[in-house]
Amino acid sequence: MPQEIPEVVIDRLPVYVRALAALERQGREVVNSQELGERLGVTPAQIRKDLSYFGRFGKQGRGYNVGRLLEELRQILGLTKEWPMVLVGVGQLGRAIVAYGGFVPQGFRIVEAFDVDAKIVGATVDGLTVKSLDSLPQVVKRRKVEIAIVAVPAATAQDVIDMLVGAGVKAILNYAPIAAHAPASVQIKDIDPVLSLQSMTFYVNNAGGKT
Amino acid sequence: MPQEIPEVVIDRLPVYVRALAALERQGREVVNSQELGERLGVTPAQIRKDLSYFGRFGKQGRGYNVGRLLEELRQILGLTKEWPMVLVGVGQLGRAIVAYGGFVPQGFRIVEAFDVDAKIVGATVDGLTVKSLDSLPQVVKRRKVEIAIVAVPAATAQDVIDMLVGAGVKAILNYAPIAAHAPASVQIKDIDPVLSLQSMTFYVNNAGGKT
DNA sequence: GTATGTGAACCACTTCACAGCA
């Protein structure tokens, strides 16, 4: 149904969700675009325009009901359900990802972990038994997993991604430092701290700020 | 000196650097914008336009000399030197960051680690002795550190960032899930896998791809 | 002949500014 919504808008919604959740925990009932914008470093107009793609959630003269808007955005983003995920690559990085406590509270849970390395397969990591990569397609299908996390070395990452796409995965969080290729029907987001550092050094070197 | 260069352009340069480095390892001497674009999922015009902000690095009818262009871009980004960094927050996430092997080969090295927790201060993590947060300003100044990594809980992240800014740090890689505030003269890049997941679920839920 | 470098055209996102509703 939503078709011409800019991707940047979708990328901002989770940020709004987080801010609203914080406000709700503080017991706030109402917030306006002005205040929300200040907290997030975004203009009020931006927020109102973003929300207008999806409906009318505010009340003129008042602002937005925090709980209501939060619920609406969660619904829009699909955050009202639990998302099972598979992890591919159980090396040092993969283990850190499994141990990371930030996913589960937001409804994202790694339910299976895979690796090619025979020395790792069969081991238990944080309660997960590492499976052979060969079994990935069947497991993905059986457990109806739509999201995967890739934490393998750059050299094998594209192959792994191809395999995941073939298995029917619809979204991939990629920690491998490569420019991954996938059909447009599959979402890919890269997590790449080195790229972030390498672009920041430009500004540090050419001091004076980004403007 | 460079002043009207879009930030998105700067963000793409490290991607070009990585591709060029890979080509160089393969022994390639020349590459054109067409091929580079295909590898990176970027249009050839984009690449040529991006590079044109900084100079004329190509030869008509031929393309770009891989080694030459790589060297130029490294120079532009400031990647020809070593960048010492400090880490704040030596919990589970912080330890994983220290252990991460992707920084050092690119010239980024964590030289000091800090924490508030008295139980952690004094401990040795991967060869680093964890220092008290109180000593951060002096250490940053003495060692002339310009880049910091923040891996503390959300609740204390803004305070830590303020402290880093006060100490003179010029770039911050922020792993805390907050919308951080800092003066425009200080670069901030966020690493936030949860936000990435939360926006991808939108497209998974509304299947049919991003177009 | 071939691929760069670049002004111009195009497109997408952001911000403005105000009508309209609570």
Next chain:
DNA sequence: TGCTGTGAAGTGGTTCACATAC
């Protein structure tokens, strides 16, 4: 009166297309 929702205007980035250089 106050703040949303939104067309219209503005801004910034991408793509085109071709003159230019090898």
